[in-house]
Amino acid sequence: MKHPNLFHFSDGYAAMGFGVPVTIGVKVGAGDKPVGCITGDGSFQMTYEELAAAVEQKLSKPTIGCTIYYPEFKKIAEAFGAHGRRPQSANELREALEFALQAERSTIIEINEKDAWLQ
Numbered sequence: 083m084k085h086p087n088l089f090h091f092s093d094g095y096a097a098m099g100f101g102v103p104v105t106i107g108v109k110v111g112a113g114d115k116p117v118g119c120i121t122g123d124g125s126f127q128m129t130y131e132e133l134a135a136a137v138e139q140k141l142s143k144p145t146i147g148c149t150i151y152y153p154e155f156k157k158i159a160e161a162f163g164a165h166g167r168r169p170q171s172a173n174e175l176r177e178a179l180e181f182a183l184q185a186e187r188s189t190i191i192e193i194n195e196k197d198a199w200l201q
């Protein structure tokens with residue numbers, strides 16, 4: 083992780099479940115540099131149990147999960163001991179990202195397409 087502003091993705095964006103565990107690995111390699119992940123609800127639900135490792139290792143790692151239905155990712159995050167945010171405006175999203183970048187633990191930021199601010 084010698085260069086800033088790197089973007090990691092699976093070939094052709096093909097592999098669901100890639101985001102959460104790979105972000106943990108990249109964050110381990112990146113040290114103090116900020117690392118984040120954007121993932122869909124289906125992909126998040128394939129490997130979100132790895133949040134346990136991120137919390138155990140005290141990895142700050144903003145993850146934006148884009149959801150449509152349930153479950154509420156914010157509650158999943160909290161169940162693992164991570165932080166959960168579900169912003170209701172662009173300002174709250176900015177605040178959540180700023181919080182997540184300085185937090186000691188991982189933060190799941192849930193963007194639910196059904197929420198009023200996105201209609």
Ligand SMILES: Cc1ncc(C[n+]2csc(CCOP(=O)(O)OP(=O)(O)O)c2C)c(N)n1
Nearest residue numbers: 095096097098099121122123124125126148
């Ligand atoms: C391991 C795996 N299984 C199945 C697929 C086929 N597939 C491609 S996109 C997709 C749905 C992804 O849903 P989600 O993660 O919620 O993201 P969205 O595209 O809805 O934003 C599926 C099932 C895949 N790419 N990888």
